[in-house]
Amino acid sequence: MRSDYHHYKVEIKNLKFTTTDDGNLLPKTAIVTFFDEDDNNIGVELFGYRETREWYEMIARGEALVMDQCLVRDFSLSSYRDAQGLEKKAYVTVPSFTARNAFFEARVLNDFSFAHFVDGNVDFEHTHFAKGPVSFNSSRFGDGNPVFNNMLFRDGNVDFGNVNFGAGIKGFKNTVFRDGKKDFQYCNFGNGEVSFNNTEFHDGELSFINAVFGDGNVSFKICRITGGKVAFHYARFGKGNISFERVDFGNSRVDFRAVEFGEGRVNFNRAVFGDGELTFEGCELPRGRFYFKRVVMGRGSLNFELAVFPETELFFEKTDFGQRDVSFMGSVFKHLSLQSCHLDHYIDLRVSRCDYLDLSDTVVRDIIDLQPYDQNVEIGVLNLFGMRLLGRLYLNWEENHVSRMIVRQQGSHRMKAEQFRILKENFSITGQYADEDKAYVCFKRYEALADLEKRSRRGWLSRLGGWIEYAFKWLVFDKIGLYATDPVRVLISMIFAYLFFTFIYLLLPLFFDTRIVSSLGDPDQLSTLAVAFYHSAITFLTIGYGDYYPSGIIRWISGVEGFVGLFMMSYFTVAFVRKILR
Numbered sequence: 001m002r003s004d005y006h007h008y009k010v011e012i013k014n015l016k017f018t019t020t021d022d023g024n025l026l027p028k029t030a031i032v033t034f035f036d037e038d039d040n041n042i043g044v045e046l047f048g049y050r051e052t053r054e055w056y057e058m059i060a061r062g063e064a065l066v067m068d069q070c071l072v073r074d075f076s077l078s079s080y081r082d083a084q085g086l087e088k089k090a091y092v093t094v095p096s097f098t099a100r101n102a103f104f105e106a107r108v109l110n111d112f113s114f115a116h117f118v119d120g121n122v123d124f125e126h127t128h129f130a131k132g133p134v135s136f137n138s139s140r141f142g143d144g145n146p147v148f149n150n151m152l153f154r155d156g157n158v159d160f161g162n163v164n165f166g167a168g169i170k171g172f173k174n175t176v177f178r179d180g181k182k183d184f185q186y187c188n189f190g191n192g193e194v195s196f197n198n199t200e201f202h203d204g205e206l207s208f209i210n211a212v213f214g215d216g217n218v219s220f221k222i223c224r225i226t227g228g229k230v231a232f233h234y235a236r237f238g239k240g241n242i243s244f245e246r247v248d249f250g251n252s253r254v255d256f257r258a259v260e261f262g263e264g265r266v267n268f269n270r271a272v273f274g275d276g277e278l279t280f281e282g283c284e285l286p287r288g289r290f291y292f293k294r295v296v297m298g299r300g301s302l303n304f305e306l307a308v309f310p311e312t313e314l315f316f317e318k319t320d321f322g323q324r325d326v327s328f329m330g331s332v333f334k335h336l337s338l339q340s341c342h343l344d345h346y347i348d349l350r351v352s353r354c355d356y357l358d359l360s361d362t363v364v365r366d367i368i369d370l371q372p373y374d375q376n377v378e379i380g381v382l383n384l385f386g387m388r389l390l391g392r393l394y395l396n397w398e399e400n401h402v403s404r405m406i407v408r409q410q411g412s413h414r415m416k417a418e419q420f421r422i423l424k425e426n427f428s429i430t431g432q433y434a435d436e437d438k439a440y441v442c443f444k445r446y447e448a449l450a451d452l453e454k455r456s457r458r459g460w461l462s463r464l465g466g467w468i469e470y471a472f473k474w475l476v477f478d479k480i481g482l483y484a485t486d487p488v489r490v491l492i493s494m495i496f497a498y499l500f501f502t503f504i505y506l507l508l509p510l511f512f513d514t515r516i517v518s519s520l521g522d523p524d525q526l527s528t529l530a531v532a533f534y535h536s537a538i539t540f541l542t543i544g545y546g547d548y549y550p551s552g553i554i555r556w557i558s559g560v561e562g563f564v565g566l567f568m569m570s571y572f573t574v575a576f577v578r579k580i581l582r
Contacts, residue, residue, distance in 0.1 A: 001101060001126055002043050003152045003176060005034035008130065010071065010105075017048035019069040021100065026050055030071035032103060047071040047103050056080045064096035071103045076111035091116040091140065098123040106132030113137040113159075120144025120166045124151055133157035133180065138164075145169040145192075156180025156204055165190045167214075173197045180204045188212045191238070194219070201225045206252075211235045215262075219243040226250045233257035241265045248272045251298070254279070261285040269293040278324075279303040287311035297322040307331040316341050330375065338362055343391075353378040357405075361386040370395035381408045384419040393426045397435040403442055413453055417446035437485035444483045448473045480571065487575035494568045498540050501561040505532040505554060514552025540565035 010032050017029040026048025034043045048070045055072070058065060059080060077092050086092075096119045104110050104127065113135045120142035129152065137159045143166035150173070157180035165188060173195050179202045191214035198221070205228050215238035222245070230252045241264045251274035261284060269291050275298040282305070290312060302324045304314075313335035320342060327348040328336065336351070337358035344365045349357065352375065359368070360383045370377060371394045382405035395402060406419050420443035427436035448470055455466030477483050481490035506529065509515050516535045526534065535548045539561045550558045 001045060001103070001128060002034060003128070004036075005042060006037045007035050009033045009035070012049055017046065017069075019048055021068055022066070024048070024066050024068065026070060027054075030103070032071065045103070056083065059092060059094060060084065062093070062095060065094055065098075067097075067099035067102045069101045070099070071105070072099070073104075074106045074108070075104065076106070076109060077113055077115055078109075078111050081114075089114055089138070093118060095119060096121075099127050100125050102127040104129045104132075104134075108132060110134045112139055115139040117141045117146075120146055120168055122146040124148050126150045128152040128154065129158075130154050133159070135159040136163050138162040141165045143167045145171070147171045148175055149173045151175040153177045153180075156182070156202060159183045160187050161185045163187045165192075167191045170194045172199055174199065176200045176202075177204075177206075178202045182206045184211050185209045186211065188214075189218075190214045192216045193240075196220045196223055198222045199224075201228075201230075203227045205229045205231065207231045208235050209233055213237045213240075213262075215239045217241045217243070217264075220247055221245045223247045224250075225252050228252055230254045232259050234259070236260040237262040237264075239263045241267070243267045244271055246270045246272075249274065249276070251275045253277045253300075256280045256283055258282040259284070261288070261290075264288045266290045268295055271295050273297045273300075273322075275299040277301050277303070280307055282306045282308075284308045285312045288313075290314040292316045292319050295319045297324050299323045302326040304328045305330055307333075309333045313337070315339070321345065333357075343368065350375070350377050351379065352376070355380040356383070357381070358383045359387055360384065363388045364391045364393070366391045368393050370400055372396070372399050379405050381405055383409060383411075384422050385411060385415045386418075387422055389422055389426055392430055393423070394430065397427075397432075397438050402435075403438070406442070413446045413450040417443050417450055420446060437482070441478070441482050441485055444473075445478060448478075480568070481575055484571065484575040484578060487572055487579055490568065490572040490575050494540075494565075494572065497561075497564055497568060498536055501540065501557065501564075502532050502536040504557055505536060508554055508557070512553055514550075514554045516548050516554060517551050518548050520547050536561065541569070542566055 010030055013029045013031060015029040017026040018024070019026070028049040030047040030049040032045045032047060033041060036042050050070070052074050055065060055075060078088070080092060081088065081090055091114050093116045097117055100123050110129055110132050115136070117140065121144035122141060125147045131154065133155045134153055141164065145168040146165060149171045153176065156178035158177060161183045167190050169192050170189055177200065181204050182201055185207050187208070189212065193216045194213060197219050201223065203226055206225060209231050213236065217240045218237060221243050225248065227250045230249060233255050237260065239262050242261060245267050249272065253276040254273065257279055258281070263286060265288055266285065270293065273295070277300045278297070281303045290309065293315065294317070297320060299322060302321065305327050308331070310332050311334050314333055315337045317337065318340045321344065323345060325346045329348045329350045331351050333351060333354045335356045336354050339358050340361040342363045346366050347368045349368055349370050350373065357379050364387060368391070377400060379400070397403070402423065406416055409416060420439050424436055424439035424443055427433070427439055452466050452470045455462045480493040505516060516531050531548060535550070538545055539558045542562055542565055
């Protein structure tokens with residue numbers, strides 16, 4: 001049956017009609033002529049027809065309703081209950097029901113509310129509800145496979161609220177819901193697969209508020225939603241995979257607040273979100289995977305605040321966040337990945353807990369906020385490798401345990417060094433100079449380890465040279481002054497070096513023919529200890545009065561001390577000036 005018509009005309013003829021599928025004989029024939037917007041005839045369809053009261057009589061007799069290839073007018077179970085003197089919410093039992101390729105129209109409402117379809121294999125495939133809203137409110141379906149595939153709801157106002165489906169496959173594939181409210185609130189889909197694949201939802205609210213999906217896969221793959229509000233908040237899913245792959249949400253406001261996703265894989269790969277708020281606030285997925293791969297978003301906001309994914313991996317791989325602010329504040333994740341994403345606006349990553357946060361290969365043009373404010377931000381591992389930081393990272397070295405987050409990675413020393421370099425440059429821009437120094441020290445340490453690792457792969461001579469170079473850097477650059485970031489440490493190192501040489505001057509004369517000689521005859525009568533301290537001081541500080549001079553092997557030691565003193569004073573000057581100027 002064609003669905004591209006603008007309007008239609010119906011003629012009822014007193015000619016018997018035999019359906020093509022099962023040979024069912026109808027007392028009359030309905031001729032439906034379809035027209036386009038310009039009133040051109042674009043097709044004719046023939047349907048069987050019987051008066052509405054005849055359908056009611058069949059229900060009263062407990063017969064199966066076979067509406068295949070029928071035109072059905074003003075069918076209303078509410079009217080049936082009134083005629084039978086039943087209560088307004090009394091269930092009407094329908095033993096068996098099919099309406100394939102049927103054509104429904106109603107002046108008020110196509111009403112299937114409070115129907116009890118004993119045989120759950122209800123079939124509406126290729127049926128058109130051409131006129132009037134449709135209600136299945138509070139209907140019950142037995143265990144079976146109800147089919148609503150390839151349907152057209154022209155009015156668009158469709159009510160599946162409080163419907164209770166049994167176990168089995170539920171199909172709404174390739175169905176078109178025109179403008180109007182599509183209501184699936186409190187609908188219980190039961191166990192079994194549910195498919196809305198390739199379905200079109202035109203303007204108007206689409207509501208699955210408090211809907212319950214049992215165990216089984218649920219798919220909205222390749223759906224098209226042209227606008228309005230999409231509401232799933234408080235919905236519950238059982239065990240199974242949930243797919244919104246390639247769904248075009250248009251400019252809808254999409255609401256997944258407090259949704260319980262059960263256990264399984266949730267897939268939004270290649271979905272398109274236009275200009276509208278997107279919220280997953282307070283949703284839950286105890287274990288499984290949540291994918292947003294190559295998703296495209298427009299303006300609005302993306303809210304994952306207070307989400308609870310304790311054993312779940314949430315991936316935003318190569319996602320375009322558009323002009324959206326994104327917030328994960330207070331959420332719990334096992335693994336949160338924004339790998340290879342473009343982060344052009346504010347990203348709030350002040351999570352409550354995340355075992356692994358992956359920001360590798362991202363392009364950051366605005367702010368990423370990781371700095372604790374009124375709660376702890378517990379991140380086990382942070383991966384920044386390959387990040388192009390054009391914006392700012394706000395985090396605190398101590399409060400965020402930055403060193404621990406980077407060091408715990410499984411990557412190479414070179415990868416860790418690169419990430420500390422990124423943090424060093426970031427802290428410099430944000431004015432966190434103490435944190436900059438700590439990041440710089442870690443960067444140089446892991447750079448040295450990476451160089452050692454590289455040379456260790458070569459021959460033994462290269463390995464030996466590598467170890468010598470590494471030991472020199474470790475002692476001179478790192479331990480003495482933390483790569484010129486700590487003048488106090490350099491000063492303390494100077495004191496230790498001075499004392500080291502002093503005790504050498506005390507000990508060497510006990511084993512060798514060497515001593516410190518007074519060129520003035522020792523007028524002050526200094527003790528051996530005082531002479532050692534004095535000579536070490538004027539040598540280390542390169543004063544060189546000449547009143548005491550070394551003899552023997554000590555003269556060579558004194559030369560070394562003079563060089564060390566000159567070097568360490570220069571080192572202290574660099575570290576001190578660097579601190580003061582910032």
